[in-house]
Amino acid sequence: MNFLLHIIATIAMGAPNILGFNMLFGRGKILHFGPLGVSIVAAYATFLVVMATGSYPLGIVCGLAATCSISAFFAWLSLRLDADGLGVMSIAMHLGLLAVVLNWSSLTRGALGIPRVPRLPFLDSTGDFALLGTCVAALWAWMLWQVDRGTFGRKLIALSEHEWHAKSLGIDRSRVHMLAFMIAGIGSLLGVLQYHQYLYLVHPSDFGFPAFIFFVTVVVAGGPGSVRGCVVSLILLSLLREGLRFVPMSPDVLGPLRLILFGAILFVAVWLRRDTLFPKQRTV
Amino acid sequence: MRTFFALSSLLALSLTACGGAGDEGPIKLGYIGPLTGDAASYGIDTLNGTKMKVDEINAAGGINGRQIQLIAEDGKCAGADAATAVQKLVNIDKVIAIVGGQCSGETLAAAPVAEAAKVILLSPLSSSPDVTNAGAYVYRDYPSDALKTKAMAAYFQEKGLTKVAVITENTDFAQGFRASLKKDFGDFAFDEVVEPGTKDFRSLMTRLKNVDFDVFLANGQSPATIAPMVVQLREQGMKQLAITHDAGQSADTLSIGGKSVEGLEAINVPALGKDTAFGSKFIAQYGEPQGAAAFGAHAYDAVGVLAEAIGAVGANGEAIKGYLDQLEEYPGVVGTFHFDENGDVVGMSYALIVVQNGAWVQTRPIAIPE
Numbered sequence: 079m080n081f082l083l084h085i086i087a088t089i090a091m092g093a094p095n096i097l098g099f100n101m102l103f104g105r106g107k108i109l110h111f112g113p114l115g116v117s118i119v120a121a122y123a124t125f126l127v128v129m130a131t132g133s134y135p136l137g138i139v140c141g142l143a144a145t146c147s148i149s150a151f152f153a154w155l156s157l158r159l160d161a162d163g164l165g166v167m168s169i170a171m172h173l174g175l176l177a178v179v180l181n182w183s184s185l186t187r188g189a190l191g192i193p194r195v196p197r198l199p200f201l202d203s204t205g206d207f208a209l210l211g212t213c214v215a216a217l218w219a220w221m222l223w224q225v226d227r228g229t230f231g232r233k234l235i236a237l238s239e240h241e242w243h244a245k246s247l248g249i250d251r252s253r254v255h256m257l258a259f260m261i262a263g264i265g266s267l268l269g270v271l272q273y274h275q276y277l278y279l280v281h282p283s284d285f286g287f288p289a290f291i292f293f294v295t296v297v298v299a300g301g302p303g304s305v306r307g308c309v310v311s312l313i314l315l316s317l318l319r320e321g322l323r324f325v326p327m328s329p330d331v332l333g334p335l336r337l338i339l340f341g342a343i344l345f346v347a348v349w350l351r352r353d354t355l356f357p358k359q360r361t362v
Numbered sequence: 363m364r365t366f367f368a369l370s371s372l373l374a375l376s377l378t379a380c381g382g383a384g385d386e387g388p389i390k391l392g393y394i395g396p397l398t399g400d401a402a403s404y405g406i407d408t409l410n411g412t413k414m415k416v417d418e419i420n421a422a423g424g425i426n427g428r429q430i431q432l433i434a435e436d437g438k439c440a441g442a443d444a445a446t447a448v449q450k451l452v453n454i455d456k457v458i459a460i461v462g463g464q465c466s467g468e469t470l471a472a473a474p475v476a477e478a479a480k481v482i483l484l485s486p487l488s489s490s491p492d493v494t495n496a497g498a499y500v501y502r503d504y505p506s507d508a509l510k511t512k513a514m515a516a517y518f519q520e521k522g523l524t525k526v527a528v529i530t531e532n533t534d535f536a537q538g539f540r541a542s543l544k545k546d547f548g549d550f551a552f553d554e555v556v557e558p559g560t561k562d563f564r565s566l567m568t569r570l571k572n573v574d575f576d577v578f579l580a581n582g583q584s585p586a587t588i589a590p591m592v593v594q595l596r597e598q599g600m601k602q603l604a605i606t607h608d609a610g611q612s613a614d615t616l617s618i619g620g621k622s623v624e625g626l627e628a629i630n631v632p633a634l635g636k637d638t639a640f641g642s643k644f645i646a647q648y649g650e651p652q653g654a655a656a657f658g659a660h661a662y663d664a665v666g667v668l669a670e671a672i673g674a675v676g677a678n679g680e681a682i683k684g685y686l687d688q689l690e691e692y693p694g695v696v697g698t699f700h701f702d703e704n705g706d707v708v709g710m711s712y713a714l715i716v717v718q719n720g721a722w723v724q725t726r727p728i729a730i731p732e
Binding site: 079080081084085088177180181183188189190191193194203204276277278279281283284286289320323324328332333334336337 | 397398402434435436438439440441442445446447449450452453454466467470471473474478490492495496532533534536537538541555557558
């Protein structure tokens with residue numbers, strides 16, 4: 079039962095960040111490859127303050143401020159760079175932020191990470207995290223679904239399809255991008271806030287490219303932009319990933335097999351969605 | 363895409379449903395370590411050491427007539443994967459004890475789950491000082507960096523080496539070692555940190571050439587980094603003593619470094635190469651170690667001490683903990699040891715091991731100051 083709760087908790091805690099990324103990358107067709115960069119800032123800002131002061135409210139306020147700042151910066155980049163330029167720049171930003179965390183060891187403890195992260199008083203067992211994570215993820219998914227189906231979602235789609243036409247209809251690109259990045263950033267904060275308490279640990283290895291590749295796989299397999307598809311894809315791919323642990327094979331064979339399987343899933347999903355995946359102007 | 367979802371659901375559900383069958387027969391022992399990814403070489407060595415001891419115990423009739431069933435999980439050297447691995451081992455497989463994690467991040471993430479379930483987590487490789495306070499059910503038979511660097515600092519003092527140049531790979535192991543040595547020894551004459559996996563140190567070596575230093579510490583995570591450091595040090599004509607630690611004392615260092623690593627010293631647990639009973643048997647069974655036979659030896663001893671505890675007090679986490687806390691000494695292949703009140707290994711001896719004529723040769727023991 080605990081293992082099942084653990085799987086539910088990890089899926090639920092990952093959902094806000096992935097759904098936020100889905101809104102940007104999937105719905106908005108914004109080639110933002112730095113969601114883990116935002117997570118780094120959110121996690122370190124929050125938990126460094128929590129560890130230094132012992133105050134969660136203060137940590138959350140600082141984490142929120144830092145997350146909004148870095149999200150605003152990414153939004154600013156998205157307004158000033160072409161899609162491919164933003165893609166490269168956001169990767170560079172992610173690597174840069176990771177390098178800062180790894181090398182500013184007097185503040186972040188570098189590669190050693192931050193151990194013994196305290197938990198909020200009402201978060202004790204795996205069940206508590208599964209319950210809270212599921213509630214937060216469900217609310218977040220519902221909210222994003224509403225946003226997606228509302229005016230904001232249509233504006234995001236219009237901008238992704240033809241920016242000039244959208245602007246001529248009165249859609250403010252700066253405002254839409256800024257809001258979209260802020261929403262994705264808050265999703266990121268919601269995820270890390272729960273996840274690192276659950277592990278009692280903030281470690282740079284949690285923010286590497288393998289985690290980002292999983293994000294992309296989930297969004298692409300679920301149908302870019304679809305909140306429901308992304309949730310289903312997240313659940314199934316997570317179950318598949320953890321379910322493979324039960325295959326009666328030697329772990330040194332199973333490990334590489336798992337990597338190959340996920341590579342194959344990503345390949346097939348990208349192949350099937352090759353016409354709609356990347357920014358493309360609507361043509362007649 | 364609907365077909366994809368349908369097939370994925372079916373596969374995922376059927377795979378998840380495969381686990382959980384309880385079995386009263388064998389004693390279940392878990393293992394967590396990096397079996398894929400950059401740190402897989404350590405995981406493979408420690409898994410082989412674990413398997414070797416389990417096979418020996420099973421061949422000798424098991425523990426009080428019960429065979430050991432080893433269940434290995436890939437922790438990928440990451441906290442997230444280690445957390446899932448320990449949840450499965452504890453809640454699905456119902457293991458009695460776990461050998462692992464290997465990377466300190468794995469151990470720190472797995473510790474709270476093991477602690478809550480009162481399952482012993484015995485790490486054969488985590489060296490971070492943070493592991494000391496990871497929990498009451500967390501032990502390790504691999505010395506903390508805090509102990510290892512005391513031995514190195516004492517050696518430097520004994521040889522009158524006062525100016526130390528260090529290049530550190532930015533990984534938890536190497537950074538932990540650097541921080542601990544700094545605490546024991548003091549400031550370094552040259553102190554640089556490079557990104558994980560760096561192989562080209564020539565610009566740093568050019569700068570180092572203008573620094574007055576007595577000894578160069580190649581503080582990497584693996585031979586793939588440590589050997590090029592020493593090779594490029596010698597390329598620049600620097601003849602000062604070069605030293606490393608257990609991560610560098612490997613056959614790979616010799617094959618990568620060739621003649622350039624001749625005279626390279628390492629402070630490590632006593633040599634476990636081909637000329638020792640353990641080393642020759644390990645190599646005969648699993649081939650040349652990916653990292654170092656010593657890693658396999660620590661895992662071998664971790665299984666040994668757990669088996670001794672289970673044999674004495676039964677398959678109960680609290681009873682095993684009581685036994686390990688009271689243990690006076692365990693004669694392992696890495697030395698005779700016991701555990702302190704934090705679960706850290708005590709009694710581990712160190713030796714100076716030097717590359718002579720293309721082979722690692724143990725020259726003398728190194729004392730650890732009280």
